Amino acid sequence: MSESVKNENVKITLKDGSILETPKGTTVFEVAKQISEGLARNAAVGKINGEIADLRDEILTDCELSILTLKDEEGLSTLRHTVSHILAYAVQNLYKGVKFSIGPSTKDGFYYDIDFGDITVTSEMLNDIYAEMKRLIKENHKIERYYSTREEALKYFTEKGETYKVELVNAIPENEKISFYKMGDFTDLCAGPHLLSIGSVKAFKLLSVTGAYFRGDSKNKMLTRIYGTAFSKQSELDEYLTMLEEAKKRDHRKLGKELGLFALRDEAPGMPFFLPKGMILRNTLIDYWHEVHNKWNYLEISTPQIMRRSLWETSGHWEHYHDDMYTTVIDGEDFAIKPMNCPGSILVYELDPHSYKELPLRYGELGRVHRNELSGALHGLFRVRCFTQDDAHILLAPEQIKDEVVRITKLFDEVYSLFKLPYKIELSTMPEDHIGSEKDWEIATKALADAITGVGKTYTINEGDGAFYGPKLDFHIKDSLGRTWQCGTIQLDYQLPGRFNLEYTGSDGEKHTPVMIHRVVFGSVERFIGVITEHFAGAFPTWLSPEQVRILPVSDKFKDYAESVNKRFKELKIRSSCDNRPEKIGFKIRDARLQKVPYILVVGEKETGNKTVSVRTRKDGDIGEVSLEKFIADILEDINTKRV
RNA sequence: GCUGAUGUGGCUCAAUGGCAGAGCAGCUCAUUCGUAAUGAGCAGGUUGUCGGUUCGAUUCCGACCAUCAGCUCCA
Numbered sequence: 001m002s003e004s005v006k007n008e009n010v011k012i013t014l015k016d017g018s019i020l021e022t023p024k025g026t027t028v029f030e031v032a033k034q035i036s037e038g039l040a041r042n043a044a045v046g047k048i049n050g051e052i053a054d055l056r057d058e059i060l061t062d063c064e065l066s067i068l069t070l071k072d073e074e075g076l077s078t079l080r081h082t083v084s085h086i087l088a089y090a091v092q093n094l095y096k097g098v099k100f101s102i103g104p105s106t107k108d109g110f111y112y113d114i115d116f117g118d119i120t121v122t123s124e125m126l127n128d129i130y131a132e133m134k135r136l137i138k139e140n141h142k143i144e145r146y147y148s149t150r151e152e153a154l155k156y157f158t159e160k161g162e163t164y165k166v167e168l169v170n171a172i173p174e175n176e177k178i179s180f181y182k183m184g185d186f187t188d189l190c191a192g193p194h195l196l197s198i199g200s201v202k203a204f205k206l207l208s209v210t211g212a213y214f215r216g217d218s219k220n221k222m223l224t225r226i227y228g229t230a231f232s233k234q235s236e237l238d239e240y241l242t243m244l245e246e247a248k249k250r251d252h253r254k255l256g257k258e259l260g261l262f263a264l265r266d267e268a269p270g271m272p273f274f275l276p277k278g279m280i281l282r283n284t285l286i287d288y289w290h291e292v293h294n295k296w297n298y299l300e301i302s303t304p305q306i307m308r309r310s311l312w313e314t315s316g317h318w319e320h321y322h323d324d325m326y327t328t329v330i331d332g333e334d335f336a337i338k339p340m341n342c343p344g345s346i347l348v349y350e351l352d353p354h355s356y357k358e359l360p361l362r363y364g365e366l367g368r369v370h371r372n373e374l375s376g377a378l379h380g381l382f383r384v385r386c387f388t389q390d391d392a393h394i395l396l397a398p399e400q401i402k403d404e405v406v407r408i409t410k411l412f413d414e415v416y417s418l419f420k421l422p423y424k425i426e427l428s429t430m431p432e433d434h435i436g437s438e439k440d441w442e443i444a445t446k447a448l449a450d451a452i453t454g455v456g457k458t459y460t461i462n463e464g465d466g467a468f469y470g471p472k473l474d475f476h477i478k479d480s481l482g483r484t485w486q487c488g489t490i491q492l493d494y495q496l497p498g499r500f501n502l503e504y505t506g507s508d509g510e511k512h513t514p515v516m517i518h519r520v521v522f523g524s525v526e527r528f529i530g531v532i533t534e535h536f537a538g539a540f541p542t543w544l545s546p547e548q549v550r551i552l553p554v555s556d557k558f559k560d561y562a563e564s565v566n567k568r569f570k571e572l573k574i575r576s577s578c579d580n581r582p583e584k585i586g587f588k589i590r591d592a593r594l595q596k597v598p599y600i601l602v603v604g605e606k607e608t609g610n611k612t613v614s615v616r617t618r619k620d621g622d623i624g625e626v627s628l629e630k631f632i633a634d635i636l637e638d639i640n641t642k643r644v
Numbered sequence: 645g646c647u648g649a650u651g652u653g654g655c656u657c658a659a660u661g662g663c664a665g666a667g668c669a670g671c672u673c674a675u676u677c678g679u680a681a682u683g684a685g686c687a688g689g690u691u692g693u694c695g696g697u698u699c700g701a702u703u704c705c706g707a708c709c710a711u712c713a714g715c716u717c718c719a
Contacts, residue, residue: 211714222647264710266710269710369719371719374717375710376645376647383717384719387719389719520719525719528719554677554679555678556676582675584675584678584681585678586682587680587682591681604678606678614679616679621679622679
């Protein structure tokens, strides 16, 4: 590599802003080594001009360089990527005749897709593979990078019978270099970057084996995918594994059953039943939604479940969304059960002529939609076929977009903050299957980006993931276990209003076509309930708890006092109940604790005499005797401030 | 939809080519109790559905349905 050096001075701006000048012919890697021997030895990875790169053979002038450690997000993904190659190396050593596909890092770890031929991979085999990986790491193989021509690469993989790799080489665009990484006897096609050597891998685990299609296409052969994860330190790996266990305990499907929130039945796959307690939670959430949307000047509407085919043809859904729609025939004509609420809102807008003075016009709708999701994709409340979008369709003038998106972002912030859910914003751009001109898409995409930058937030770009009618902003919230969920979206739509010939009269007296914004905060009420169930581990904040207080008389003798307290709570609209069963107090407490009731009140002789209650909170346990009035003041404050 | 696994009282889980079992929950009785399980008894099942093999199927085979882990898709 060094013989190809022909650049002038290397002038590098470091992460901290300082500038480093080095003599002619220095590679970035050498600079990196100078800056921090330790870090560079492990990672050999940095960001050059903002792009993540393998530093070992990059020669650049005037670049900005930041060296990554294994703790940085990108450094960690490099580590995981390398571990996936070690996995493949171990498999190559242990099993003959296997063929390799790809082995990338993912958000939480890595995987490698391997064609094991007729062999079924068992968990014992995972143990063997793990042991072999450990052995290889101990041998601390160096990782070397080199390039080859397309012909050489094809020849190499064809001779080895690596048919998947041949396909992968063929898929590499003409102008890109074909790069290989070699560790010991294992050579793999890979764009990198990778660690310098594998000895620095300290903590990894193989997690599961599943099937996955080559290149994600179900027409291709199903390969064996081995999942694993890796961290820079053992303690971080342990923490992650603990988190996985905790997540299992919090599974909303399990909690939903235990707490009596919702149920799924074979008779309606993917269409949840809400049970009395789940209904209280749901209605409380919806009451809050009304409160917020009232405050931000939304007008609530409700539109029909089933509408005529012609409507969906005009909207484009009949053509672009048909596979996901349930259809029916009424009086010999085709109808569709709505998969989206937007066409309904448009019909409402069409009822009257509109002036620019009315805009932005914000229609809110808790619209129940049905989508024919793949049976294999159904999952509790997270992926269902029938759900309620907390939808809104905003019609406005193009020049109002930025301000309106800013307003929506503020509303979102208010809602997510209430649940203590931090979030990240993602901007999705034009997909292949789209309607409208590229020019319109460009304008729309820029408007969204500008609004977010305008409120001082940042976003990442998700190329080609927009809806078919426009670009969108997705809000990914992060729960208490650090998992992310896509909830809110703001979709800009220059297409639908035009398709329906919507108009408003401008200040110039001329007719103009409004722009439409589709947006949801919760995303789906059902899924949001699933998310917060896991986020709070079923211990909902008092304002959301289906049962806020449970009163436990110590024995039958104190039932009357318990009931009088209960009656008082009911008058104050506090959700309470009395556990009058002839059981011991310990038993009743256990039961109330398992149901995650935020306040448990024990009443016996003392409390009856003093007009007090003995309070046991979900959070702090037994906090002793408190006057009834004081308790009422406290719980009302908890509820009214929606304390989390 | 695809690949693989699973399906046994309300729940969690045993067992078996020959009468299906436990714990919890439920019901009854006794206990009236002070901060995470009082005791005794009773009841509860066409083993997901349909078909096949068999003297006999819950067990073996097939189809279907659902669920789970993924792929894919997405709120």
